[in-house]
Amino acid sequence: MGTPIFIRNASQLVTLQGSSDAPRVKGEMSELGIIEKGSVWIEDGVIQAVGTDVELFEKYSGRLGEADVVDATGKLVTPGLIDPHTHLVFAGSRENEFNMRLQGATYMEIMNSGGGIYATTRRTQSATHEELFQEGYERLNQFLRHGVTTVEAKSGYGMEWETELKQLEVAKQLNDKHVIDVVSTFMGAHAVPKEYKQNPDEFVRLLIEEMIPKVAKLGLAEFNDVFCEHGVFTPEQSKQILEAGLRYGLIPKIHADEIEPYEGAELAAEVGAISADHLLKASEKGMKAMADKGVVGVLLPGTAYFLMAESANGRKMVDLGVPVALSTDCNPGSSPTVSLPFIMNLGCLKMGMTPAEVITATTINAAHAINRWREIGSLEVGKKGDVTIFNVGNYMKLQYSYGVNHTDTVVKNGQVVVR
Ligand code: NIG
Ligand code: FE
16 A cells, blocks of 8 residues: 555646557547546556546545645646567667768668677677666666656567577566566567578577477567568568467567568568557558558657658558557667657657657557557556656647657656656
């Protein structure tokens, strides 16, 4: 029984109330359920009441003395932001490649000459569990300071079992030790290791017959992801890997159509993936197939920005009925950032989404992309007490005033963790 938290009198309380088992599409993405002069009462880690300050003051007037009262006058209050796609656990950084790309080298060229994902894999292989934990912990602190209260985290800088296991164990330990909730994805299929370049199907076999069963048995991941890309894993290999995961209860996710069109969006719909991510080069047919099956499109405009590529067509996807979420893709190669609010700004300026749509895309739709919509993603009675308070007066200003961290206060599981 902790101290209740009473967040009072927000100029806009974005509730996103009415969450259901389907992610939001089209016009639903603009329905933020805003309460002006809104308040929330949280107790035992769970939201107990949401309404106007007048309503909640009346209801709890006898208990004000026992609560931690947070005055949100003039501020924006939203559900804690959710980042549904990160490569959280890794060692080192790759600013040298940033410099190379500025001089004309491409992301895939760097990777194919042994840098890129391979460079981070070497660093991650030689890092100790403790080092990876420390780096990941500090990264989570930064996420929290940007208003993020839940992140998905992928393995994939192992390319062999010991290091994949180390990454997944570090992610689990981070989930246990850090206030942010970390949701784990196995991404053994992130790149084909050098020693399997001549025989990639043998690596696919290893993933399917050995690694995926072990991950499932140890309960170290909920999702199974694959980098389906020309020169990495083919759609056929990706399908085999994702279907193998399904047999072991791992829900499919896919890095799809990032650099070249490769029918990844179509594959996501075919295998019943919970999300297809990136989608810069997704075909209209693929988008429609995703819309039909309710596959969440997790768009990563920070990656496009950082790789100097054209962003995914978020506007078109929303209009076609794809439920869209947004994420940082936080990783050392293609998107070294933790700033989900900056990604929201890019969602507006580079993908044609509206400020209201990008709020939905980083809250309730992001919760759907990681199968957490029952617990988080909206401010509703019974959901977790995860709340972010921004020092702006309305939700549009959060996107409009960019490059500034407006995060003021963060409440996680009903406790103030950033103030
Ligand atoms: O999502 N596309 C593949 N994987 C990551 C990048 C990983 C890296 O460059 O280290 C991504 O962009
Ligand atoms: Fe990624």
